[in-house]
Amino acid sequence: MLVVGCVHGDECAALPVIHALARAHAREDLWLVPTLNPDGRAHGTRGNAHGVDLNRSFPSGSEPETRAAVALIRRVRPAVTVWFHQHQNLVRAWGSSMPAARRSARLAGMRFAALRWPPGAATRWQNERLRETSFVVELPAGRLSAAGVRRHVRAVLGL
Numbered sequence: 001m002l003v004v005g006c007v008h009g010d011e012c013a014a015l016p017v018i019h020a021l022a023r024a025h026a027r028e029d030l031w032l033v034p035t036l037n038p039d040g041r042a043h044g045t046r047g048n049a050h051g052v053d054l055n056r057s058f059p060s061g062s063e064p065e066t067r068a069a070v071a072l073i074r075r076v077r078p079a080v081t082v083w084f085h086q087h088q089n090l091v092r093a094w095g096s097s098m099p100a101a102r103r104s105a106r107l108a109g110m111r112f113a114a115l116r117w118p119p120g121a122a123t124r125w126q127n128e129r130l131r132e133t134s135f136v137v138e139l140p141a142g143r144l145s146a147a148g149v150r151r152h153v154r155a156v157l158g159l
Helices: 015-023 038-043 064-076 095-108 122-129 146-158
Strands: 002-004 031-034 081-086 091-092 112-114 135-137
Touching: 002 015, 002 064, 015 031, 015 064, 015 146, 031 064, 038 095, 064 122, 081 122, 095 122, 095 135, 095 146, 122 135, 135 146
Parallel strands: 002 031, 002 081, 081 135, 091 112
Antiparallel strands: 091 135
């Protein structure tokens, strides 16, 4: 399982989830990427240093961060990938990834929405081209509470 905590530099509330998963001593094979967008994180912006929305550049590889993510995904071939985002407060998926996303939503106490993937999204590329299960957990705005972190750790490990 691959878990990406921060794709957009201004949507990084999942970082405590990633750190808790790293300490969880899980039996599962977890690949954890705290942030795909270190430049955006440093500047609190959605885009990277070039202003590119990384989640609209898959699999073209126009950006070094996208190329690194594509290489990691092709190497690891995760059974499930969870991409954390913000601020919609729901778990979203489409197609064959919907059962895993529904389970994740149930485990985390969130609502689920069946929404088509936007062009260039990592989830679209993984689901359509690689035939992998990949979905988005849209956290609410702001920081996660300790209980929220525990719920999302439980949801990831429960998959």
